[in-house]
Amino acid sequence: MTTLPVRAPVPAVPGGPAGDGRATPTGSNRAQSSRVSYIVLTAGLVVMVGPFLWMILGSLKPAGDFLRNPPTFLPSSATLDNYGRLFQQLDFPRFFFNSTVIALAVTVGTLIFCPMLGYALAKLRWHGKRLVMGLVLATLMVPAGITLIPNFILMSNLGLVNTYPGLILPFLAGPFGVFLMRQFMLGIPNELLEAARIDGANEFKVFWSVVMPIATPVLATLAILTFLGNWNSFLYPLVMAQEPGMYTLPVALATFATGQYQADHGMLMAGSVILVVPVLIVFVLFQRWITEGIATTGLKG
């Protein structure tokens, strides 16, 4: 699955005999259909980006703007009041800190454990390798809901509900990273590893000084996907963070949006901006790594 298998037979293309000339698209024909493409794509882009603009503009509106019927697209006067309340009335700096700490810890752990197993699966000979490979692959598509209740009971008994370890450890068992790393490492030539071994490097040194540097681009992809996936994760933190002090940003936003602040549109839009904008910045900066990583594996983090 490194590149999606394309095995369909080459299809016969019906049409007039070659050199007929009649049905060949003319230059103007082509230009016109390309113009249609631009118009459709641009209209679609407005629909895709529109909600984000609505969110950002909404976060800047003063309270009075939300009582107007019909509503206005632009704020009557821009204010940072909504952000102020978010940071003073609610504990958003704390939620931001929680989200950051958890996502960073999960990312660092993933970048150590997944390549290690990936390397063992791709390049080492050992008993149990096939079994481990099968187990990891079999869980690749297991729904998150299935492990939720047992993990909650486990964490309760370990006393880890409402703690950082309770919110970090289960995410380190993600099989996707193992799969991604193994697929990449299969492509590293064995001669390279042998050369290092002949030079006297032990297996850990081969992994650390030869394999990991080569894998940097895939590690970057894995890092970004893991961070984003964890930053956005909701169901598990919702169950595991029950005290407001341990809320992550999505849990806090959802709790306020379905609770006492559900009509406070300005503040909810500001909360959404805080959840979304860091991710948008990361994405625009690193979009090549993200989209290529996804395209080559065909899987989401």
Place this chain on the structure above:
Amino acid sequence: MTVPALAQRRTAEAAPAASAGSGWRWREDLIGWAFAAPFMILFFLFLAFPIGASLALSFTSFGLRDLQNPVGATFVGLQNYLDLLGDPKFWKSLLNTVYFVVIGVPMTLALGLLIANALNRGVQRFKTTFRVGYYLPVITSIVAIAVVWRFLLNPDVGLVNMLLKAVGIDGPAWLANPATSMPSIIAMGVWRNLGFAMIVFLAGMQAIPAVLYEAASIDGAGRWQAFRFVTLPMLRPTILFMTVITTIGYLQLFEEPFVMTGGGPLDSTLSVTMYMYQQGFTFFHQGYASAIAYVLFLIVAFVAFLQFKFLRSDT
């Protein structure tokens, strides 16, 4: 750790013996497992064991009182599953989830395919801008998106009905009306996920040899015919794969109804995962909730099985 030391001695002893001797295979095993162990310990504790435990729980009447002593939970056999069969709310949640999948998956894939094709064959400029723009929602938090969409769809102060009013249409109360609540959530799901389909399809399309399109063009095929007779057949494995991935994702619908409707109105947007959450964490019927989770797991496993049947991968 002693593992590196062992490895060093191994290479010193002479690598060519690797295939011959069986006497020292345990060293290779030790090294392999040393690399595998950190992940596999976490894997067993937090993934493999919970999958099994979930099945065991579904045969018990596990509730809040059992939390301190999980093994003391009362065994009830298949009672939870039998109760599910007679639970109209469960059937409603299953039906809603199927509704979301059956309408949402084809729409997501069709739009993703359309946009990928337009990007691949239709335009030369602004490709990155389009790609980034369409992909933006995929990487953003569903919770944030759902909060924004709930506001967009607000009948009084929302943008959608404001725009509709501008062209003379009185928009419905999208999320408060059982007839439009699920379609609204589907629209949001499609909007959020079509960029993912687009990226994967685009990668598939770029792997199609240009010579096929040249041949088609020489044979007199227009743009539609090239799409129909070159792109679509060549992309078939990718489309099947995306169908499976998207279906599995959509079967787990949760955040959208949780934030936007709370499962209402009249349970019209209650999904299976949401019902499981309610049973497990609102009512603390965790045995019953585990049975719900397992039914969903079996459905997902069946869809994944279809993938392996139709799409044998090289790995």
